[in-house]
Amino acid sequence: MRSISSPISAVTSFSEDRASLRHLSLIDWGIFLSVLILAGIGLATVHSASSELAVDYLPRQALWVALGVVLLLVAFSIDYHVLTELSLLLYSAGIVSLVLVLFVGTTVNGARSWLGIGHWRLQPSEFMKLATMLLLARYLSGINQRHLGPRQIAAAAGIAGLPMMLTALQPDLGGAAMFAPILCGMLLIAGVRLRTLVAIVLVSVSVGGALFFFGLRDYQRQRIFTFLSQESDPLGAGYQIRQSKIAVGSGEWRGKGYMQGTQSQLRFLPERHTDFIFAVLAEEWGFLGVATVLGLYALYVVNAVRVALRARDRAGILIVVGIVSFFAFHVLYNSGMVIGLLPITGVPLPFLSYGGSFTLTNFIATGIVLGVDLRRYVNR
Amino acid sequence: MNVREYRDELVVRARLLLGVFVALLAVVCIGYWRIQIVHGAYFHDLAENNRLRRLPIKAPRGLIYDRNGRLLVENIPSYTLLLDRSRSRDIEGSLGFAASVLKRPETQLDAVVARYRGAASFTPVLVAENLALAEAAHFGVTSLEHPEFEVDVRHLRLYRHGAQTAHVLGYLGEVSENDLTRGGGRYIVGDLVGKKGIEQTYDQLLRGRDGNRVVVVDSRGRLLEEDEREPAVPGQSLTLTLDLDLQQEAERMMDGKVGSVVALDPRNGEILALVSEPSFDPNLFARRLDQDEWDALLNNEHHPLQNRALQNSYAPGSVFKIVMATAGLTEGVVGSDDTVYCDGSTAIYGNQFRCWKRGGHGWVNLHSALKYSCDVYFYHLGQKLGIERIAQYARMFGLGDSTGVDLRGEKAGLVPDPEWSRRERHQSWYPGETISVAIGQGPILVTPLQMARMVAVVANGGYLVTPHLVREAAIPQPVATGLDPRILANLRQQLWSVVNEEGGTGAAARLDGLDIAGKTGTSQVIAQKTWTDSSSLAYEHRDHAWFASFAPAAAPRLVVVVFVEHGGKGSAAAAPIAKALYEKYLQPDLRSNVLLGG
Numbered sequence: 016m017r018s019i020s021s022p023i024s025a026v027t028s029f030s031e032d033r034a035s036l037r038h039l040s041l042i043d044w045g046i047f048l049s050v051l052i053l054a055g056i057g058l059a060t061v062h063s064a065s066s067e068l069a070v071d072y073l074p075r076q077a078l079w080v081a082l083g084v085v086l087l088l089v090a091f092s093i094d095y096h097v098l099t100e101l102s103l104l105l106y107s108a109g110i111v112s113l114v115l116v117l118f119v120g121t122t123v124n125g126a127r128s129w130l131g132i133g134h135w136r137l138q139p140s141e142f143m144k145l146a147t148m149l150l151l152a153r154y155l156s157g158i159n160q161r162h163l164g165p166r167q168i169a170a171a172a173g174i175a176g177l178p179m180m181l182t183a184l185q186p187d188l189g190g191a192a193m194f195a196p197i198l199c200g201m202l203l204i205a206g207v208r209l210r211t212l213v214a215i216v217l218v219s220v221s222v223g224g225a226l227f228f229f230g231l232r233d234y235q236r237q238r239i240f241t242f243l244s245q246e247s248d249p250l251g252a253g254y255q256i257r258q259s260k261i262a263v264g265s266g267e268w269r270g271k272g273y274m275q276g277t278q279s280q281l282r283f284l285p286e287r288h289t290d291f292i293f294a295v296l297a298e299e300w301g302f303l304g305v306a307t308v309l310g311l312y313a314l315y316v317v318n319a320v321r322v323a324l325r326a327r328d329r330a331g332i333l334i335v336v337g338i339v340s341f342f343a344f345h346v347l348y349n350s351g352m353v354i355g356l357l358p359i360t361g362v363p364l365p366f367l368s369y370g371g372s373f374t375l376t377n378f379i380a381t382g383i384v385l386g387v388d389l390r391r392y393v394n395r
Numbered sequence: 396m397n398v399r400e401y402r403d404e405l406v407v408r409a410r411l412l413l414g415v416f417v418a419l420l421a422v423v424c425i426g427y428w429r430i431q432i433v434h435g436a437y438f439h440d441l442a443e444n445n446r447l448r449r450l451p452i453k454a455p456r457g458l459i460y461d462r463n464g465r466l467l468v469e470n471i472p473s474y475t476l477l478l479d480r481s482r483s484r485d486i487e488g489s490l491g492f493a494a495s496v497l498k499r500p501e502t503q504l505d506a507v508v509a510r511y512r513g514a515a516s517f518t519p520v521l522v523a524e525n526l527a528l529a530e531a532a533h534f535g536v537t538s539l540e541h542p543e544f545e546v547d548v549r550h551l552r553l554y555r556h557g558a559q560t561a562h563v564l565g566y567l568g569e570v571s572e573n574d575l576t577r578g579g580g581r582y583i584v585g586d587l588v589g590k591k592g593i594e595q596t597y598d599q600l601l602r603g604r605d606g607n608r609v610v611v612v613d614s615r616g617r618l619l620e621e622d623e624r625e626p627a628v629p630g631q632s633l634t635l636t637l638d639l640d641l642q643q644e645a646e647r648m649m650d651g652k653v654g655s656v657v658a659l660d661p662r663n664g665e666i667l668a669l670v671s672e673p674s675f676d677p678n679l680f681a682r683r684l685d686q687d688e689w690d691a692l693l694n695n696e697h698h699p700l701q702n703r704a705l706q707n708s709y710a711p712g713s714v715f716k717i718v719m720a721t722a723g724l725t726e727g728v729v730g731s732d733d734t735v736y737c738d739g740s741t742a743i744y745g746n747q748f749r750c751w752k753r754g755g756h757g758w759v760n761l762h763s764a765l766k767y768s769c770d771v772y773f774y775h776l777g778q779k780l781g782i783e784r785i786a787q788y789a790r791m792f793g794l795g796d797s798t799g800v801d802l803r804g805e806k807a808g809l810v811p812d813p814e815w816s817r818r819e820r821h822q823s824w825y826p827g828e829t830i831s832v833a834i835g836q837g838p839i840l841v842t843p844l845q846m847a848r849m850v851a852v853v854a855n856g857g858y859l860v861t862p863h864l865v866r867e868a869a870i871p872q873p874v875a876t877g878l879d880p881r882i883l884a885n886l887r888q889q890l891w892s893v894v895n896e897e898g899g900t901g902a903a904a905r906l907d908g909l910d911i912a913g914k915t916g917t918s919q920v921i922a923q924k925t926w927t928d929s930s931s932l933a934y935e936h937r938d939h940a941w942f943a944s945f946a947p948a949a950a951p952r953l954v955v956v957v958f959v960e961h962g963g964k965g966s967a968a969a970a971p972i973a974k975a976l977y978e979k980y981l982q983p984d985l986r987s988n989v990l991l992g993g
Contacts, residue, residue: 129770161404204408264430264438302431306424313420320413324406332405343416350423354430 041389045318049311050087050381053366054080056296056308061369063274064288066297072288072369079371080330083378088383094390098383099156099330102149106174109146112139113181118236120185138372140182140190145376145383148197148337152284154203156330168215171202189360193341195219200340201333204323255286256355263297263305263354270301288369290361293353308367312346322388331387338380397971415755434964437517450610451583453602457630459564459593461639462667462866467560470550473681474531477519478508483543486861492541497523497531519545551681552594556639558674559646561639563802564703565592566677590680591700593633593864596801634866636665640990643827644979645670654939654959655696655704655843657862658976661851661945661954664801664860664870668976669984671703705798705805709958712769712916712965713900715835715944717853717886719776720765722788724882728779731885731991737771748774751917766899767890768915771833777833782824785832786812791876792849793859794841798949799871800862808845811838836919847956850913850943853887855949856880887912891948894970904944909981912951913944913973915965930963937961942969946977953980 058080062073090098098105112130116139121129130137151174158167175198183191203212264274270276276298287295297305316339321333342365349364351357363370365377422500430438459468476493483489490508494501504522511520522544526534531546538544552567554560568590570582582588589595589856606627645656649672658668671694679688692699701707723729739755740747750756750770756763764772777785789795809815811832813824841849844862851860857880858873890912894901900915918939922933930937940962945951955973960969977982 037817096492130646203412204405206408261438261441263427264435267431267435267439297427297431301429305427305431309420309424309427313417316416317413320409321758323409329405332409336409340412347416347423350424354423354426356423356426376464 020305038101039262041391042385043318043322043388045314046322046381046385048266049315049318050366050378053308053311053315054083055369059273060292060299060367061288061294063276064292065369066274075091075371076369076374078276079374080378082377086375087378087382087385090379091386091389093386095331095334095383095387099153102146102153104313105146106150106178109143110178110181113143113178115139117181117184127267128311137191140185140187141372142176143182144193144197144341145380147175147178147194148201148334148341152330152333152337155201155333156328158183158205161206163202163205163211165211168202168207168211170204170356172198172215187361192360193344193362196340196344197337201337204333204336205353235333255291256359258296259291259353260355262294266298266301266304268301268303270297270299273299275299290349290359290363290368291353291355292368293350293364294385297353309346309350311345312365316343316346319384322384324393326387326390331390337382338384342377342380418843433820450608450623452606452608452627454605454627455548456552457601457603457632459601460632461633461637461642462635462665464634465639467555467635467637467639468564468720469553469555473524473549473551474526474528475524475547475549476526476534477523477545478522479519479543479545479546480508482510483541484810486899489541489543492537493522493534493544496530497526499523517522525551528875552677553681554677556643557676557678559643560637560639561592561674561677562671562704563592563635563642563669564677565589565594565802566680567594572884573983575714578845591804592636592802593901595803597633597865597868598880601630602951603631604628617941635666635864636660636866637669637864638667638935638980641668641976641980642670644668645972645976646672646674648975649959652959653703654957654962655702656958656972656976657704657843657847657954657956658980659851659862659954661849661854661860661862661951664848664851664862664873665866666862666864667953667980669704669864671701673697673699675699702802702804703843703958703960705802705842705844706798708806708808708842708845709939709960710837710839710918711794711835711841711846712918712939712941713770713835714846714916714941714965715832715839715848716765716768716773717890717914717943718734718788718792718794719773719780719785719833720761720886720889721792721853721878722780723761723776723787724785724885725879726780729761729776734758735764735769735772735775738770739771741771741774743774743778743830744829746830748830762892765914766892766896768893768900773833776832777830780833782812782829782832786810789839791878792852793847794839794845798842798844798848798862800844801864805844806840806842808842809838809840819866835916843956843958846941846958847942850862850945850956851954852876852878853883853890854945854954856883887945887948887951890914890944894944900966901942901944901970903966904942904974904977905973906977906982909946909977910948911944911974911977913942913955915970916941916943917963917965920961928963934961937963940965940968942966942973944970944973944977946981 058073058077061076062071065072116130119130130139154174155163155167155171163171163356175194179191179194182194199212199215202215207215229365266276266393276295293305293308296308300307319335319339323332323339326332326335345362345365348357348362349368352359352362363373365375368374418880423669450805455470458466458470461467464838476497478489478493482484486508490501490504490913494504504709507522526546534541534544534546554564554566566589570586570588574588575582589598594601604627607625609624639860645658645668649656649670654672656668656670657666670836675692679692703764724731736758737750737755738757739753740749742748747768751768755771756769759767759772760931763769786795788809795808797805797807808942811824811828816822816824827838832839848860848862852858855873857876857878859876860873861871863870890901893899893915894904894911894913901911901913904911904913912961918941920938921936938961940957940959942965943959945954945955953976955976957969958971959968959972
């Protein structure tokens with residue numbers, strides 16, 4: 016109780032004498048502003064990254080951001096209890112679309128991940144992460160125990176495992192892997208014993224090892240080998256990571272200036288408007304730019320964790336933790352991947368990378384977080 | 396929900412998660428610090444000097460041959476001059492040098508470079524294309540003094556027969572933004588893709604797959620190391636069904652006229668010749684057109700870029716009487732011996748309808764009505780059949796629907812009926828229109844290619860073939876129309892008479908030693924109230940001339956449809972052209988006695 020009372024008193028003392036502003040004061044402006052600034056930086060970087068591409072992706076991404084802001088407000092205005100009530104429906108619809116995509120999906124870069132609806136292409140696996148989070152929150156919030164039993168852990172793992180498996184079948188391993196931090200984060204909060212968590216990690220490592228040798232396709236294994244021996248083959252498969260490191264490193268302190276990155280503008284850098292957009296930013300804005308953006312991500316995560324801590328109920332806490340785990344993992348993985356700390360797989364950077372479904376998912380997720388915060392006093 | 400008890404536990408765990416995040420973020424930050432600050436100078440050098448480049452290896456595009464293995468399209472090298480402004484100390488001096496080698500005014504090159512003002516200085520400027528070999532070599536030997544220039548070799552398409560095969564083969568153009576986004580990474584900027592004709596339809600087969608090589612270049616752009624990774628897969632070569640001799644003959648016969656010729660094999664739909672006049676030289680598109688050349692093409696009143704054989708549709712005129720006769724016999728509304736009296740015009744539904752022949756044909760039966768192309772006979776047949784049944788038979792002959800030819804942009808034509816009239820014109824069908832449609836006038840529209848397919852149904856005894864140009868392609872099997880083969884055999888006999896009996900309108904196509912069968916057609920461009928010969932009118936008001944034919948009549952192997960826009964009468968303007976084609980294609984067989992049964 017102590018831990019939730021202090022932030023509340025700070026906010027209420029501010030809003031008591033400005034009743035009309037009460038609702039505005041309930042919004043976590045740190046999160047909201049960091050999202051807007053990040054999206055703005057993202058638009059500028061997408062424009063620079065696509066200046067030598069056939070298409071300037073700026074207008075499209077701008078459209079996604081605009082749509083994202085609208086969806087953020089929509090998600091914000093819906094009570095998250097309604098969302099958890101709907102979660103089974105959303106989850107089932109998501110599973111259907113993931114199965115559908117395996118048969119009628121559009122293939123991009125070797126993975127059948129896209130559903131075409133008229134002129135639009137959507138990636139159901141992105142939205143599925145939100146639905147999975149909500150269903151997990153609904154399931155786990157109903158368990159009123161200090162520690163989860165093995166059956167409950169298995170059930171939770173099943174909820175996350177089904178869409179994960181379907182995404183891996185596309186095959187989009189990066190996308191599938193992103194279900195893991197959601198599950199781990201939420202299990203940890205819901206009350207799994209630490210030794211159980213360690214056991215789960217050990218099992219997944221051994222399963223992962225088996226997958227690596229028997230379940231991966233050649234190019235995927237190649238990427239991991241490349242990651243393990245980055246400098247051995249600079250002309251071959253290590254090309255991408257090497258170009259990325261040269262781009263980042265040559266940015267030095269202050270960068271080469273907007274639209275002036277030789278690595279980016281000379282087309283050395285592959286996937287530069289999507290998964291490797293952070294390399295473009297690092298080259299053109301230097302370490303200062305990198306630090307600023309990582310700082311904004313940290314601001315988002317720290318504030319979102321505070322939202323979780325002061326949330327009204329277990330469901331709210333679990334939802335926000337699921338979202339934060341997902342968000343933080345994307346940031347860490349992508350920024351680490353760009354400088355060769357982690358194997359390359361299709362993990363985009365929230366609010367910076369070009370991509371419709373992913374951008375919308377992040378805006379909706381942010382709306383849900385702000386919505387949980389708004390309703391922290393509401394009696395229900 | 397009793398959650399309060401465990402809230403302290405939740406808080407501890409959430410803080411643990413946050414702690415892990417902060418720690419990992421710190422690791423990432425240190426990573427960036429190491430690369431950007433500690434080793435920044437090293438990577439800066441790498442970016443500046445030792446550049447790795449991934450260069451595409453262009454896959455050679457597939458060649459195209461005619462049915463006898465004669466080359467129609469090949470690839471020839473072409474040299475392009477590029478300028479890297481970041482390597483030039485004195486742009487003015489560089490351009491002066493280039494102007495002196497290319498013998499072009501320096502101001503022209505200045506203008507080219509000025510277009511790149513906004514781009515980064517290391518973006519190569521495309522200074523000139525299609526350099527002569529000597530010019531390219533000149534830049535090669537002076538590369539030490541002028542390292543800023545680079546000569547790039549590309550391959551251009553050479554269409555050996557230029558305008559003669561233009562509408563069949565098409566041409567290439569730079570990939571559009573639309574194709575780039577829809578291509579899903581298949582194309583990169585600047586790629587050439589088929590824009591028309593075979594080049595467009597079979598682009599995926601012809602283009603092959605580009606390869607990649609990774610090279611290390613130093614700061615002066617010199618190649619230090621080359622390591623080929625992925626070889627290009629050359630495009631597939633295509634053999635067409637086209638017969639170059641026949642195509643050239645058709646082109647020669649149509650020279651100076653406006654219209655089109657389609658020749659195909661009625662047994663399988665293989666197109667042997669497809670000509671649309673006026674034509675254009677596709678080799679112009681291989682290099683960038685200058686404004687005058689574009690204007691000349693775009694402003695030409697006859698639209699040379701349009702493939703008249705399938706992109707324009709016209710009234711079929713009297714050729715449509717083939718459909719009418721088949722419908723009449725099949726439905727039993729006329730017998731072969733039923734006669735009609737033609738005195739030059741007849742009144743139906745209160746309107747006066749004229750036969751093309753002033754004074755009329757007297758008593759005519761189906762045989763003489765087809766032979767003399769008597770309009771009055773078919774007016775009465777049309778009245779008996781009614782528009783619904785006429786439309787039904789027209790569709791059985793493949794009219795009103797695209798033929799499925801392997802060229803893009805095909806028109807479907809139009810088979811009108813009352814339902815169409817309500818839907819598209821928002822008015823009801825006039826009975827008088829039925830009478831016009833009966834002789835192939837009024838709202839009905841067909842393309843010359845559809846006409847060829849229609850005649851092929853008569854020729855092959857009732858099958859709709861899919862006209863096509865590429866032998867290797869997967870072509871649908873001919874589809875049975877369900878028409879009675881005996882009626883079609885009877886019709887072949889009648890159409891033989893049109894050409895070979897005294898007084899037949901197709902007499903101009905008669906050829907000794909070969910049984911040609913056919914039907915003439917003259918479609919009116921403006922309604923005429925009197926029996927004026929349209930050749931006395933202004934060009935754009937003159938009638939269109941049709942001749943649709945096949946041979947040998949007993950076992951047809953070739954269908955020829957000739958259409959001459961504003962050519963006047965089909966009997967005079969179109970039939971002789973068809974005759975010339977039969978002479979070219981089937982006569983040699985006769986001489987070598989291959990055609991025993993003919």
